[in-house]
Amino acid sequence: MTRVLGIHGVRNYKAADTTPHLGSARLRSDWLTALGPTASGLDLETAYYADLLRSEKQGEDPADEELALVEQWARAWGVDPSGAQGRATGWLRWVCGQVAARAGERPAVVEKSVKLFFPEVTRYFATGRSAVLERVKASIVQHQPDVVVAHSLGSVVAYEALHELADEVEVELLLTLGSPLALPxxxxxxxxPGPLDGRGVRPHGVRRWVNIADVGDFVAIPKGALARLFTGVEERPEITIAPVWPHSVLDYLKHPSVSGAIVERSR
Known part of the structure; x- marks a missing residue:
């Protein structure tokens, strides 16, 4: 039985998650369903931290720090965000429209990606990092996984947590899905730890690191940069997980390339 720990990405808090245990149980059920027949050979648990990054505020314009991150994301897509005046909802919509035009995608899909992703990234780096890492590290130590599957912002959390636990755990495979780790x-x-001589490095306790990203995933950019910027990363060929929303973890988990990577983890 392969021990697997899932580390989720953004927007995973639900009102019913009154405790981290309940949130983890809900995610575990969703992930097992998405994995289908592959799940029968897995001892899967999920590390839940969504409650630590949720916001009580709804419907407000993005904060300055969040907009600064969006600006850096836009530049990674080759869009000059100074082309529109102001720095709020209208500016954000214009930037997303420019990225959509470059990517051949609908602006609404791009805008949804940005609105889901950057608020929690901002909170993680500003105030939530320590608490999130402590909870995720505790899950890793408790479960002692053979495989860590980390999606979206969860790949950032996994990268930092596994570096901190390098002398305590050994993981056969780190599988990152839709990862933004290379976003400059x-x-x-x-x-x-920060980049050394312009490069990150695979955590010492991780034997293999495989990265998978949908061709249209607006979070996993710059395209193909993970293997260039991090030592010890195997990039799988670009895949298509869903035509409408190319960042869902459940669609990633349903794809044969993901189940295949887990099954062949110690190749």
Missing amino acids: NAIFHRLA
């Missing part, structure tokens, strides 16, 4: 300035240059 907004994430890459804020990692701990």
Whole structure:
């Protein structure tokens, strides 16, 4: 039985998650369903931290720090965000429209990606990092996984947590899905440990690191940069997980490339 620990990405808090245990149980059920027949050979648990990054405020314009991260994301797409005046909802919509035009995607899909992702990234680096890492590290130590599957912002959490636990755990496979780890300035240059000579490194306790990203995933950028900026990363060929929303963890988990990577973890 392969021990697997899932580390979720953004927007995973639900009102019914009155305790971390309940949140983890809900996610575990969703992940097992998405994995389908592959799940029969897995001892799967999920590390839940969504409650630590949720916001009580709804419907407000993005904060300055959040907009600064969006600006760096736009530049990674080759868009000059100074082309529109102001720095609030209208500016954000214009930036998303420019990225959508470059990517051949609907602006609404791009805007949804940005609105889901950057608020929690901002909170993680500003105030939530310590609490999130402590909870996730506790889950890793308790479960002692053979495989860590980390999606979206969860790949950032996994990277930092596994570095901190390098002398305590050994993981056969780190599988990152839709990862933004290579996003310059907004994430890459804020990692701990930080890049050395312009490169990150696979955590010492991790035997293999495989990265998978949908061709249209607006979070997993710059495209193909993970293997260039981090030592010891195997990039799988670009895949398509869903035509409408190319960042869902459940769609990633349903894809054969993900189940295949887990099954062949110690190749």
